[in-house]
Every structure is written in structure tokens, then in C-alpha cells.
Amino acid sequence: MELLTQPFNGSLGNRLKELLRSGKFNELNIAVAFAKNSGILRLINDFDDFLENGGKINAYIGVDLGGTSYEALTALLPRTTSLHIIHAETTQSFHSKMYNFVGEDEELLIVGSNNLTGGGLWTNLESSLIISIDHKDNAPMQERFYQYIENLESLDNSCMSIKEQEDIDRLLQNGYIEKEVFTLIQQNSKKNKDEKNTNKLFGDGKSTQLPRLKTQSEPQTSPSPQKPEPVAALNFSIPASRGGDTIWFEARAMTGGSRNILDLSMKSLLISGNPQGTAYDIGESNYMSGAVKFFGIDPTNTLNHKDITINYNGIDYNDNTILFPEGSKANGTWRLQIKGKDASGNKITEVLNLAGRPYLPHKIISFTKIKDDYYFMSVFSESQLNFFKKASWLLAFNGSTEKARQMGIIRND
Known part of the structure; x- marks a missing residue:
């Protein structure tokens, strides 16, 4: 016993x-x-x-x-x-x-x-x-x-x-x-309201962290095969986003033939929140590191790419790629290609194609971190945007101008 x-x-x-x-x-x-x-x-x-x-x-x-x-x-x-x-x-x-x-x-x-x-x-x-x-x-x-x-x-x-x-x-x-993220939003919205009206009487307890799970092939970030990785990048160490935290995106139309490509900003214009002293602090007033930082990538090292696993509706889809595209179709920002396959070879794009119509456009798409290369994805109606905004620790544009779509980071404390 x-x-x-x-x-x-x-x-x-x-x-x-x-x-x-x-x-x-x-x-x-x-x-x-x-x-x-x-x-x-x-x-x-x-x-x-x-x-x-x-x-x-x-x-x-x-x-x-x-x-x-x-x-x-x-x-x-x-x-x-x-x-x-x-x-x-x-x-x-x-x-x-x-x-x-x-x-x-x-x-x-x-x-x-x-x-x-x-x-x-x-x-x-x-x-x-x-x-x-x-x-x-x-x-x-x-x-x-x-x-x-x-x-x-x-x-x-x-x-x-x-x-x-x-x-x-x-x-x-x-x-x-x-859905798990929506429950987190409700809890954070109540917490943000309560903290404005309450003096804290207790401490933070014993510091603990969720386990970092080793992956089968590390490191997770690998250089693009077309170009050698610059020497300056070899010593780069990035503080990873905390396990359990969630990032969400206003999807709008999206790009790609299956409308499965999500832009990830290099640099984001802040709407609210304070990133000072965190992994998102870039030392510039009114700006934070872009959305790609949430996935553990240095936004400035555009020669790198990273494959992540996305768990969607209980199924793992491997080899979804984050990269900085080049060529005539590049738009100067990182991209997440939601294109993975499950263990049987089924494509996530097929699951996200309902009656011949892509499901992701004009939705809110969230990713919750489980480990460095493993995230679970949830999809919500655009009508719930205000709920996401109110619950976000950091609220920003998914880009450096107000023309960009909105994004936010929700802490799971």
C-alpha cells in the first residue's frame, strides 16, 4: 500500500x-x-x-x-x-x-x-x-x-x-x-472579471509543469533542404510556449486548393495584453512576436521548417508543415499547411471537406499545445469571436497592421 x-x-x-x-x-x-x-x-x-x-x-x-x-x-x-x-x-x-x-x-x-x-x-x-x-x-x-x-x-x-x-x-x-477550448474561454472570462474585483489573499502553491514528452525524431525544427542553415541559427534557443496554452485565429477565406493553409505572422500588432518578459516580447512597444512563435519557431529564421502532428476529433494527423514560402506565391509570412495524414493514410483535408466544400474558411481555428510538435485543433463559428477576444491573455492582429485578421493566446493556468 x-x-x-x-x-x-x-x-x-x-x-x-x-x-x-x-x-x-x-x-x-x-x-x-x-x-x-x-x-x-x-x-x-x-x-x-x-x-x-x-x-x-x-x-x-x-x-x-x-x-x-x-x-x-x-x-x-x-x-x-x-x-x-x-x-x-x-x-x-x-x-x-x-x-x-x-x-x-x-x-x-x-x-x-x-x-x-x-x-x-x-x-x-x-x-x-x-x-x-x-x-x-x-x-x-x-x-x-x-x-x-x-x-x-x-x-x-x-x-x-x-x-x-x-x-x-x-x-x-x-x-x-x-469543446475543451470553449470551456477554457468561459473559465478565463470569469477569472478576468473576478480578478478585477478581488484582492488576492493566497499564494501560487507549489510550482509544477506538465511533462515534456519526447518525440521520436528530434530536433523538431529542421533546415530546408534547398539551402544550408546559417551558422547564426545553430546557437538559437527559443523559449517554447507553455504546454496547455491555446492560440486561436480568425480564419476568413484562407488559401490553398483545399483552403487548408493558415498564415502565421512574423510580427503581430498588439490590441491588448502585455507580452513583456515572455517568449512573445520583442522589445517593441505595441508589438509582439508573431503567431509562428507559439509553435516554437524563430520568426526571423526563414530557412527552417517544422512538421507537427495535429489531433483533430481524436485522430492524429502527421506531417502538417510550417514553413516560410518562397517564389511567386509567397506573401512574406509563415504558413501552416494543414495537410497531414493519419496512420491509415487518410488525409485531414478530406475530413475537412464537407459535401465538396472546405470546412475551415470563415471559422475560428484554435490549437492547444500538448508538446513541442503535437497540438489538438478545434474549430468554432465566427459568431463566437467576441468570446475568444475577451478570454485572451494576448490579443493581436495576425500581422503587423490592422488589416490583418485577429488572433489571440489563451493561458491555461
Whole structure:
């Protein structure tokens, strides 16, 4: 038996990753109140490998208090053997936080306060009891856990089995869940309002960070094959944007044959906010570093390019390229080519083409950072622009003049 007090003596997220890869277990049962992409996407490779090796993952997730997002359930659906939503149409909340590993020789039960979110698994002050279930002395413990799962499934209409994406879409359409970025906007808008009217009485707690996840091929930024990288760029070190932060863009018409190319400014004219002392500070009044900085690229080193993975609706699309184009079609700004393919070779441009019409133009497109080359993308109606503007820590034009489209950065504190 072990008491894990996060973050003082480790994180539950790292412990789950170790257990999933230990080879000791063939079943994981999850019963949690909240699930967010910030937690799931940091476990996504571990989940996939666990399933590929013959394991089973059963998840029971709550949707109370806005704690579970559309993107999280979308990402979980193909990575679970069974997925259930627990909800009562009363003031009663589903508030369990349990993780149960089952193997041929041993079982493990984790009970505590950790939700399936980035904060719950890594950065929040959380505590959990890790109980090794000995077959001789603690056998009834596993039986009681299974009995709890049976009790949940016996709740009839308060336990919904999620079989396909349409089930998740129905939860979104009926207001039981929101897109993750929109929830963040609502929280930041309330926080900005409260901070204007409240004196802070407490400190900032213990400093923690979400884990930096290593990629398979580093460095992520590579020189263009057409030109040698200048010597000056070899010693360049850029402070990366913080994990979990979100950048959004007013898309308007977009460019490219599939309307899939998004301009990323080298330099941005500020509308509001103060970048001083941050990665976006360029030492010029009324200006900040351009949008390309969010993706970890030096805006002035135009010889570089970078491939990123975009998670959209729970699927990873690799090889979306950020580059500074040259030639007759260049417009003097960086570009993100949203052109990636999934593991089966399906193109994201095909997914974003609805009934022969590109989906992205005249929308708001957001990217939330998971790691240096991995972001999840969400798409919103232009009509929600004011909500995004009010929630932004930095609000600017995606260019150096007022003719450019608007963009903003939302902090996930």
C-alpha cells in the first residue's frame, strides 16, 4: 500500500504510464468524474500500445460541472474496449476517481482525487492510495470494485453506453459537454472579471509543469533542404510556449486548393495584453512576436521548417508543415499547411471537406499545445469571436497592421 501525494512524491500520470507498460496487466478499468484532452493525449500512446498488446480498457466517465470535454470523449472512444457516461438528471454528481489494473497474477486499485486531466494526473495538488490486491489477503477488494461497476451499469438511463461518434455528438448538441477550448474561454472570462474585483489573499502553491514528452525524431525544427542553415541559427534557443496554452485565429477565406493553409505572422500588432518578459516580447512597444512563435519557431529564421502532428476529433494527423514560402506565391509570412495524414493514410483535408466544400474558411481555428510538435485543433463559428477576444491573455492582429485578421493566446493556468 502506498500514499501518493502529487506533486510532492511523484505524479499519478507518470505512474499510470509505468503500469500500462509494465507487462503485468491485461485490463484497466477507469471510473472518474472528469476527462480532458490535457490528460488523455499525454497517455494516448500508452493506451494504444496497451490495447495492441491484447489489453482491455473500460472507462466510466462523468459529465457533471463541465469537467469532461467533447475532444476527450472523442479521443477515448477508439482507445477503450467499452466507454460509458454516468450522469443523473438531478443535483447528484458522479465524483469517483478510481483506476483498477487487472493481471493474471495481481491486481492494483488506485483510489484518490485524481481525474483523467492534465491537472489531475500531473500538476494539481492531489492524493491517492495505491493498493496492491493480494490474492490471498485482499481478494474481496477486487470483487467489491467489480460490484461497484455492476452497480453503475444497473443505473439504466443514468449509465449511457457510448458506441459511436454520433453518441458523443449528441451529448455536445444537448449541452452535456462542451469543446475543451470553449470551456477554457468561459473559465478565463470569469477569472478576468473576478480578478478585477478581488484582492488576492493566497499564494501560487507549489510550482509544477506538465511533462515534456519526447518525440521520436528530434530536433523538431529542421533546415530546408534547398539551402544550408546559417551558422547564426545553430546557437538559437527559443523559449517554447507553455504546454496547455491555446492560440486561436480568425480564419476568413484562407488559401490553398483545399483552403487548408493558415498564415502565421512574423510580427503581430498588439490590441491588448502585455507580452513583456515572455517568449512573445520583442522589445517593441505595441508589438509582439508573431503567431509562428507559439509553435516554437524563430520568426526571423526563414530557412527552417517544422512538421507537427495535429489531433483533430481524436485522430492524429502527421506531417502538417510550417514553413516560410518562397517564389511567386509567397506573401512574406509563415504558413501552416494543414495537410497531414493519419496512420491509415487518410488525409485531414478530406475530413475537412464537407459535401465538396472546405470546412475551415470563415471559422475560428484554435490549437492547444500538448508538446513541442503535437497540438489538438478545434474549430468554432465566427459568431463566437467576441468570446475568444475577451478570454485572451494576448490579443493581436495576425500581422503587423490592422488589416490583418485577429488572433489571440489563451493561458491555461
